[in-house]
Amino acid sequence: MNKHEKYMKEAMKQAKKAYELDEVPIGCVIVHQEKIIGRGYNRRNTDKSTLAHAEINAIRKASRKIGDWRLEECTLYVTLEPCQMCAGAIVQARIPTVVIGSMNPKAGCAGSVLNILQIPSFNHQVEIIQGVLEKECSEMLTAFFIELRERKKTEKQNRKNDLK
Numbered sequence: 001m002n003k004h005e006k007y008m009k010e011a012m013k014q015a016k017k018a019y020e021l022d023e024v025p026i027g028c029v030i031v032h033q034e035k036i037i038g039r040g041y042n043r044r045n046t047d048k049s050t051l052a053h054a055e056i057n058a059i060r061k062a063s064r065k066i067g068d069w070r071l072e073e074c075t076l077y078v079t080l081e082p083c084q085m086c087a088g089a090i091v092q093a094r095i096p097t098v099v100i101g102s103m104n105p106k107a108g109c110a111g112s113v114l115n116i117l118q119i120p121s122f123n124h125q126v127e128i129i130q131g132v133l134e135k136e137c138s139e140m141l142t143a144f145f146i147e148l149r150e151r152k153k154t155e156k157q158n159r160k161n162d163l164k
Contacts, residue, residue: 004077004099007031008133011077011101014041014054015140021046022148025140028054028078030062030071030095037074038062054078055086059093070094077101079137081108081130087116090126097127101137 001009007029014027018041030038040057044050055078063069071093079101082090087109090098098117100110109116110128117126 004129004132007036007075007077008079008099008101008137010036010039011079012133012136012140014039015079018042018054019140019144025144026054026078026080028058028076030058030074030076032062032066032071032074037065051085053083053086055082056089059089063093072096075099080104080141081110081112083107084109084114084116090117091122091124094124095126097129099129099132101132102134102141103130
């Protein structure tokens, strides 16, 4: 197992925490000098906040840990391609490298829909490494959405039965 896989597995542990809360299972870790300094997972529903994405939570913790908003010597690992908000935060934090598990063709902003991380006119561009443990990251998301659809279907059926 290489270092990218090692840290992506740690990001997946964070995603599992989101899964346990019935949140979309997205996890993130930030590494500085081979040590995890920030961890985060999706908590939008739990915190009732649009801002409670895995990357934002991890960036906040990493910045607190090193005492600077600039994370210039860090690598961010995330199980799903960042959205526009998170990609913008990554650029603002000056994170040099982002390692992505699975891409998000519907909302990803590291190459799928847009590539905010590598806009040449910005004062910072990010190296992107894609597909680390892609199958495992994708399977977790797929399983979550299958369960969610089944749960909604059951709830709908139960409401119908209650009306009878």
